[in-house]
Amino acid sequence: MPDERLDVESLHLWRGDRHVLRGVCFSLASGECLQVTGPNGSGKTSLLRTVCGLMYPEAGRVLWEGRDVRSDLRTFHCALVYLGHEPPLKADLSARENLRYWIGVRHRVGAAALEDALERVGASPWCERLVRTLSAGQRRRVALAGLALSMVPLWLLDEPTTNLDTEGQQLVGSLIGEQLARGGMVLAAVHHELPATVRDLRRLELAA
Amino acid sequence: MSGYGSPAAGVVAQAAPLARQATVWAGSHQAPLLDAARLALARDLQLAFRKRGQLVQPLAFFAMVTMLFPLAISPELARLREIAPGVLWAGALLASLLALEFLFRDDAYDGTLEQYALSGQSLTWLIFAKTAAHWLLTGLPLALMAPLAALSLGVSDAAVPGIVASVAVGSVALSLIGSIGAALTLGIKRSGALLSLLTLPLSLPVLIFGARATQLAISGGPLLAPLELLAALAVLGVTLAPLAAAAAVRISLE
Numbered sequence: 001m002p003d004e005r006l007d008v009e010s011l012h013l014w015r016g017d018r019h020v021l022r023g024v025c026f027s028l029a030s031g032e033c034l035q036v037t038g039p040n041g042s043g044k045t046s047l048l049r050t051v052c053g054l055m056y057p058e059a060g061r062v063l064w065e066g067r068d069v070r071s072d073l074r075t076f077h078c079a080l081v082y083l084g085h086e087p088p089l090k091a092d093l094s095a096r097e098n099l100r101y102w103i104g105v106r107h108r109v110g111a112a113a114l115e116d117a118l119e120r121v122g123a124s125p126w127c128e129r130l131v132r133t134l135s136a137g138q139r140r141r142v143a144l145a146g147l148a149l150s151m152v153p154l155w156l157l158d159e160p161t162t163n164l165d166t167e168g169q170q171l172v173g174s175l176i177g178e179q180l181a182r183g184g185m186v187l188a189a190v191h192h193e194l195p196a197t198v199r200d201l202r203r204l205e206l207a208a
Numbered sequence: 209m210s211g212y213g214s215p216a217a218g219v220v221a222q223a224a225p226l227a228r229q230a231t232v233w234a235g236s237h238q239a240p241l242l243d244a245a246r247l248a249l250a251r252d253l254q255l256a257f258r259k260r261g262q263l264v265q266p267l268a269f270f271a272m273v274t275m276l277f278p279l280a281i282s283p284e285l286a287r288l289r290e291i292a293p294g295v296l297w298a299g300a301l302l303a304s305l306l307a308l309e310f311l312f313r314d315d316a317y318d319g320t321l322e323q324y325a326l327s328g329q330s331l332t333w334l335i336f337a338k339t340a341a342h343w344l345l346t347g348l349p350l351a352l353m354a355p356l357a358a359l360s361l362g363v364s365d366a367a368v369p370g371i372v373a374s375v376a377v378g379s380v381a382l383s384l385i386g387s388i389g390a391a392l393t394l395g396i397k398r399s400g401a402l403l404s405l406l407t408l409p410l411s412l413p414v415l416i417f418g419a420r421a422t423q424l425a426i427s428g429g430p431l432l433a434p435l436e437l438l439a440a441l442a443v444l445g446v447t448l449a450p451l452a453a454a455a456a457v458r459i460s461l462e
Contacts (some may be wrong), residue, residue, distance in 0.1 A: 106238070
């Protein structure tokens with residue numbers, strides 16, 4: 001049985017003279033979803049970037065399976081996928097090519113799995129088009145396909161529902177639901193509540 | 209790495225419906241490093257052919273610069289032959305500098321570098337793959353164009369292999385040195401001037417040995433020694449530059 005577990009211990013992060021994260025603590029076990037809320041500038045994105053190791057906190061630790069992630073970032077990165085507020089897509093590649101390269105660098109992607117993921121997010125009809133011709137919502141859907149393809153225990157999502165229509169937001173909800181059902185965990189920074197379909201939601205409120 | 213990768217992970221627990229199933233996480237089939245690097249290389253090549261303008265720009269610049277000298281100095285072949293090594297190498301150096309700006313910039317904007325850093329693969333290798341793609345797209349074409357430029361400067365056919373070899377090897381070193389500069393200036397807006405200030409001094413040895421090799425190739429002398437020195441610089445670059453560039457990229461992501 002997977003025993004993945006993420007513990008964040010009193011993170012303090014300074015950006016210049018701003019004390020962005022002031023002792024953030026939480027833990028996330030298999031099958032749990034934590035929704036991070038807070039006004040603009042409260043450090044939601046900084047929190048996600050610190051947790052995944054892109055930013056170095058001034059104090060505090062991030063533990064993965066009980067071990068400090070700093071001691072073995074590579075293993076930790078193999079276990080997570082981070083989706084920033086801009087989908088990490090190349091404007092001059094098609095949706096399908098983007099996914100093949102983006103996820104392929106991480107792990108092997110079968111052609112069938114790729115098509116399934118595109119189908120899942122409703123991208124099949126336009127997956128051959130260059131990303132520069134896609135709308136913001138369509139790009140977000142391609143990013144969601146990448147999420148569906150990366151079979152990793154920890155999802156770090158920054159505003160996953162931005163630019164999506166109602167149906168797209170439901171899709172985010174069901175993707176998260178599936179991730180939790182298979183024992184994964186989700187840490188999502190959001191302005192708008194995650195769709196109500198996500199059960200067992202925990203909340204973390206960051207002060208401005 | 210408990211959980212994923214263990215042989216038992218493939219057995220699905222049927223006991224609790226809708227409760228947790230033992231999952232095969234992707235950690236168990238992480239792409240081999242070489243596959244990842246090959247994909248990073250292929251992505252850059254494919255992108256370059258989608259944006260041919262960016263590809264042609266440094267080459268056109270190189271052709272223009274080398275063509276200006278016969279016009280500006282004199283069409284006298286003996287004099288042109290004399291300045292040919294310097295013209296070729298200064299042109300190649302500036303052209304490769306021009307191309308450097310594109311090495312990481314787009315990837316930094318669209319989040320590709322971030323994803324590389326979080327891919328669980330060695331960022332150093334991925335950066336090396338990117339630099340290799342950059343060399344294939346600028347250094348190699350420059351080496352192939354150098355004979356044309358040399359011939360227009362009155363250099364004899366016999367010197368062509370030596371010139372191609374020196375530009376090919378030298379441009380490897382230039383791409384690698386440049387990758388450090390490009391990575392260091394990632395966080396800076398309008399970094400072009402700073403990039404050249406950082407990169408040009410480090411590139412001087414390449415310029416010196418490259419021009420020397422070219423000079424010897426033209427005069428028919430033994431050019432093995434400067435070529436070997438260029439190769440040594442390239443090897444030094446291969447071993448150290450990707451490490452430094454990856455570290456600089458990591459800092460820029462913070």
